[in-house]
Amino acid sequence: MSSRLHVISRREPSVAPKEPILTINDLDLVFEYNSSYLTVLKDIRFAVHPAEILCLLGPSGCGKTTLLKVLAGFMRPSSGQVLVHGNQVTAPGPERCVVFQEDALFPWLTVAENIAFGLKGKGFRRRQQKEMVDYYLSLVGLTAFSSYLPTKISGGMKQRVSLARVLILKPEILLMDEPFAALDAQTRQEMQQLLLELWETLSHTIVFVTHDVREAVTLADRVIMMDKNPGRVKGIVDIDLERPRDVDGQPFLKQCASLHDLLRDT
Amino acid sequence: MYAGRFLADANASLIRVGAGFAVAAVLGIPLGAISGRISVVDRLLSTSINGLRAVPGISWLPLALVWFGIGLQTTIFLVALAAFFPIYVNSASGVRQVSPVLLQAGAMMGVRRLRGTFAILLPSAMPTLISGLRLGLGISWAYLVLGELTGVQKGLGAVIMDARMVGRIDVIIVGIIIIAVIGRISEQLLTGLLKLCFKSARRST
Numbered sequence A: 001m002s003s004r005l006h007v008i009s010r011r012e013p014s015v016a017p018k019e020p021i022l023t024i025n026d027l028d029l030v031f032e033y034n035s036s037y038l039t040v041l042k043d044i045r046f047a048v049h050p051a052e053i054l055c056l057l058g059p060s061g062c063g064k065t066t067l068l069k070v071l072a073g074f075m076r077p078s079s080g081q082v083l084v085h086g087n088q089v090t091a092p093g094p095e096r097c098v099v100f101q102e103d104a105l106f107p108w109l110t111v112a113e114n115i116a117f118g119l120k121g122k123g124f125r126r127r128q129q130k131e132m133v134d135y136y137l138s139l140v141g142l143t144a145f146s147s148y149l150p151t152k153i154s155g156g157m158k159q160r161v162s163l164a165r166v167l168i169l170k171p172e173i174l175l176m177d178e179p180f181a182a183l184d185a186q187t188r189q190e191m192q193q194l195l196l197e198l199w200e201t202l203s204h205t206i207v208f209v210t211h212d213v214r215e216a217v218t219l220a221d222r223v224i225m226m227d228k229n230p231g232r233v234k235g236i237v238d239i240d241l242e243r244p245r246d247v248d249g250q251p252f253l254k255q256c257a258s259l260h261d262l263l264r265d266t
Numbered sequence B: 001m002y003a004g005r006f007l008a009d010a011n012a013s014l015i016r017v018g019a020g021f022a023v024a025a026v027l028g029i030p031l032g033a034i035s036g037r038i039s040v041v042d043r044l045l046s047t048s049i050n051g052l053r054a055v056p057g058i059s060w061l062p063l064a065l066v067w068f069g070i071g072l073q074t075t076i077f078l079v080a081l082a083a084f085f086p087i088y089v090n091s092a093s094g095v096r097q098v099s100p101v102l103l104q105a106g107a108m109m110g111v112r113r114l115r116g117t118f119a120i121l122l123p124s125a126m127p128t129l130i131s132g133l134r135l136g137l138g139i140s141w142a143y144l145v146l147g148e149l150t151g152v153q154k155g156l157g158a159v160i161m162d163a164r165m166v167g168r169i170d171v172i173i174v175g176i177i178i179i180a181v182i183g184r185i186s187e188q189l190l191t192g193l194l195k196l197c198f199k200s201a202r203r204s205t
Helices: A002-009 A064-072 A111-119 A126-139 A155-167 A185-202 A213-219 A250-264 B006-037 B039-053 B057-068 B072-096 B100-108 B113-148 B156-165 B169-197 B199-203
Strands: A022-033 A036-048 A053-057 A079-084 A096-099 A173-177 A205-210 A222-227 A232-238
Touching: A022 A064, A036 A064, A036 A232, A053 A064, A053 A213, A064 A096, A064 A173, A064 A205, A096 A155, A096 B100, A111 A126, A111 A155, A126 A155, A155 A185, A185 A213, A205 A213, A213 A250, A222 A250, A232 A250, B006 B039, B006 B072, B006 B113, B006 B156, B006 B169, B039 B072, B057 B072, B057 B113, B072 B113, B100 B113, B113 B156, B113 B169, B113 B199, B156 B169, B169 B199
Parallel strands: A053 A205, A053 A222, A096 A173, A173 A205
Antiparallel strands: A022 A036, A022 A079, A222 A232
């Protein structure tokens, strides 16, 4: 009896498979254009577990961004389902927040107002709202820029604001669509580290779209390899590297090389 | 002949322009915004509205006189009609050009349609909306004079018409200058007011 209690209290991952937070079942997406049909996504099937970082990796045009839009609820699949905790996704919602590839901040609002945007009309007191905004500003390191307009700050800072404005809504799932693709190499690395730090403190589930193998190996617990024409899942790779990951170490580079080979091999 | 009339004339004209322009804005912005968002409405409205837009304002004058008689209502009708088109066309194109990513961002943050209209759609279209309103206000003054040429008692257009009757070119020119100055001031007031009321107007451009 006492030994059983002991086992339960130990902080080790349970052996039993965790209930997935997000399930994609036999998803197809077909575009109709001038009465001709184009299959964009075919037979997509995978599950996302709570608090994991899952990367969707694939060549340009494999439908990874489109898949993310379906997960976000911006697009309906032609067949199949997207389930969050077993409930079908039919519309966008604040429990599945998106960080977009392009600049999607409201240009007429300051950094602080952009971050506060999602809180409006949710019954927060003004002071409470300000405290939350200040907290998330400091979390992404932008306290000094709270009153700046988006046009006055750099691309990396904009993506920090995009991150803060969705984190403040405490989403269960963070959907990220190549958020760092437009940034220079150094800023991209900084942002990846920031994302990992935030993930360690807030431990939300992340689905991260990228075409960059290094980025996927830096971030992901699992990588879903996608292939194009039509967009489909080619394979799922576990990244068994310990965190924090040494991006110059042998195991990291080996992992990158093997993913590269997998990507090329079509 | 002209001494002392100015204030009363300017006042009468301002009321007509103000009322006509207000009617145009109240109709033009919502209709434009709806056409910009919903393509079915756009197809229903744009053909007839763009057709009517090609009709010169002066050809409405006889009809307006039949409908409303000489005076206030005719002038307001002409001003509203003329100002409506630039406001409508610019509202529609401004709303149409709003980046879908901004609307998607709003939707994922849980913003419903009504709040989205006022919190995202209109602020985002604000620079184009302002252009439409400014063009509309400018053309309001042009049509004001047309409306007042029909023989009303008071108004800046009436001053010019009276001066023509008695051959006072100087008064005509003064009338023209006064309209130009008031037109410019009213435009400044309009943009100033919009900037006072809306963040998006203050911070765009």
